[in-house]
Amino acid sequence: MQLNVAALRADETKQLKADVPRADETMALRVPPPPAPSATGGRADRRRSARPSVRDRVTAALVGLRATVGPRLAPLAPYARRLKPLYPRPGRTGWRRWVPSWRQWLGAWLSSFGLLGLFLVVAYAATDIPTDLNTYATQQDNVYFWADGTPMARTGWVQRQNMPLKDIPEDVRWAVLAAENESFYSDPGISFKGITRALWRTVGEGDTEGGSTITQQYVKNVYLTQNQTVTRKFTEAMIALKLDNKMSKDEILQGYLNTSWFGRGTYGIQRAAQAYYGKDVGKLNASEAAMLASLLKGAGLYDPTLSEANHKRAVERWSWILDRMVKIGKLTPAERAKYKTFPEPLKSARVYDTGKQSDYLVELAQQYAKKSGHISDKQFDLGGYQIYTTFDRTRETELTDAVAKARKQAKQNDPKGAETAHYGAASVATDGRILAVYGGPDHRTQGFNESNAATVQAGSAFLPFVYAAGLEHGVHKTRTGPVTQVTPQTVYNGADGVIVTTPEGPYWDRSGKRVLAHNDDRKSYGQIALGKALALSVNTPFMQLGMDTGLDKVRATAEAAGLLSSSMGPQVPALSLGNSTPSAIRMASGYATFAAEGKHTEPFSIRRITRNGSTVKLDTPASGQAVGAQVAEEVSQALTNSLLTAHPEAATTAPTDGRTGATTTAGGKAGTTEKDTAAWYAGTAESVSTAVVVYRMDLAKSLEPLPLKGLAGTTKDSVPYVIWAKAMGLG
Secondary structure: OHHHHHHHHHHHHHHHHHHOOOHHHHHHHHOOOOOOOOOOOOHHHHHHHHOOOHHHHHHHHHHHHHHHHHHHHHHHHHHHHHHOOOOOOOOOOHHHHHOOOHHHHHHHHHHHHHHHHHHHHHHHHHOOOOOOOOHHHHOOOEEEEOOOOOEEEEEOOOEEOOOOHHHOOHHHHHHHHHHHOOOOOOOOOOOHHHHHHHHHHHHHOOOOOOOOOHHHHHHHHHOOOOOOOHHHHHHHHHHHHHHHHHOOHHHHHHHHHHHOEEEOOEEOHHHHHHHHHOOOHHHOOHHHHHHHHHHHHOHHHHOOOOOHHHHHHHHHHHHHHHHHHHHOOOOOHHHHHHOOOOOOOOOOOOOOOOOOHHHHHHHHHHHHHHHHOOOOHHHHHHOOEEEEEOOOHHHHHHHHHHHHHHHHHHHHHOHHHHOOEEEEEEEEEOOOEEEEEEOOOOOOOOOOOHHHOOOOOOHHHHHHHHHHHHHHHOEEOOOOOOEEOOOOOOEEEOOOOEEOEEOOEEOEOOOOOEOEEOOOOOOOOOEEEHHHHHHHOOHHHHHHHHHHHOHHHHHHHHHHHOOOHHHOOOOOHHHHHOOOOOOHHHHHHHHHHHHOOOEEEOOEOEEEEEEOOEEOOOOOOOEEEOOOHHHHHHHHHHHHHHHHHHOOOHHHHOOEOOOOOOEOOOEEEEEEOOOOOEEEEEEEEOOEEEEEEEEEOOOOOOOOOEOOOOOOOOOOOOHHHHHHHHHOOOO
């Protein structure tokens, strides 16, 4: 048997030597003969001959490799041949003739591991971190807050609010790490044991199991799908390895905490804290954090409010997580002892009003945010903004309730007329803050905002601006004559049907008729002081005052006080009687100017905006002195007289100043239009101005205002005044 083996080895050695080419043969193979010159001998031929074909280059490379490596590996050939299975194996009998030797088994295992290692190296090199994140992983919702800081509404498809890691307490971080991946800060981004277990369960038993590190889970959240397949798991591991080398652990943890699903429609730890405990993540304690961390294993199984079984599982896992925090040294036994009672979450997530008044508020705030914060539509739609508005929850409720009551009464008194009735209202502080608005019955059924709509004429509610212009600029009785100062005691003709004049004579309209001024009730008041005329809402003196002051100055004063130039009516005598169409917000803002000693601040609806913990810079609302402080005081006094003349009961219901105990000065004025198409009431109390408008319009037919026909009440029971008084705390 020994002779035969020796002979066999000798034959193998001879065969191996025969297989190794000689040096001259190698050189012949390595250097291909030059190609024959072409008949044309052009540049293209030289270019083709200068670069061999791909096949020639591959062949030359293989031959060179064989010549270089072959002689060096020749001594190993006898050993390599031993690894080659010989079937049947010589010297063996029975079934043993077909079993490979231990050397062959070893070679097979080493080859397998070598190939596997080569495959992993190539796969790692070939895997790139995706540049495009999943849409649901980057999109967030925008959250709106009342002036007192409580949540008001949210917009967006995804309930997520990103938070910087520095704003997430360490107890919250380590509760998650204890539950999901305590070795996070030391592992390479993947868990080999977990991957092996997951693959075995997926392939071997047709089931799926996690076993992923936080890095792998983050990769799945932001780069991949949620499909549980071998391909996805392998890709996940490769990206996780690369990501662990590219990003810091804190960056990965921050991303994970902001993209994970916590149930109740929420993504990220911040929205989860709000949904389950009604607070920001920065206010969570370790016990609450442990409960939220348990949800990462599956909110459908661990939300304790869904079922008794869920509650039992949640309590067990909550306790286990706290114990793990003690074990890894992130919670002391003394601290752990404080958390004996399970922190029961809210029964359901806080419900935000939608489709009602809050939608009108959100619309206003959104428009202001984009304009003042210079935020594009695309940026805003990506979400993540925390928008702190100026809206006062109490005032909003009072204003909404007052209009709702008026609507209900209108349906009882005139069901048909009430179908086309519209109500707009707004409250604006003297510093420009929009405190409350009534935009309509329901944003879902009426998309446009009544409080911000320039729809109907202001009518006699515009008279204070004419009065202010006359007091501020004086009047011209002649075209080139000196300016005559105007005071509240200046007398004008209050007769009905008085001819409107210019320094040259009567004012003629385009049809060739002289323009006459009329009072609402066609009543004549004779010679009357301007201050008293405003208190009694006598129109004719102010139509002439506007002509004497200059309609350009009247227009400029109204715009300086807060009315938009786009809403101003034609510059004709009727301008003084309110042919302009201001919105309720702008009318309230204009009246607030008089209460602010003549200083106007542009109305604004947002105090502050942050995005993912960073402050968004907002433009400062424009402000300026619209009229002198003395003029503003005289206009305010006339408005107070107007309120008390029409509604003496207001004197006993006026609020008191919290500092002095004195009765707060309140003032306001009604506004009517020539054809009874709109009724207004605007006025100020406690440094807050409110304007209310009621009108009729059949939107299905046209945008032309219709006669009110008593829908707005009478002078004694004016619907706009009743709404205004309730909103201002006077009714």
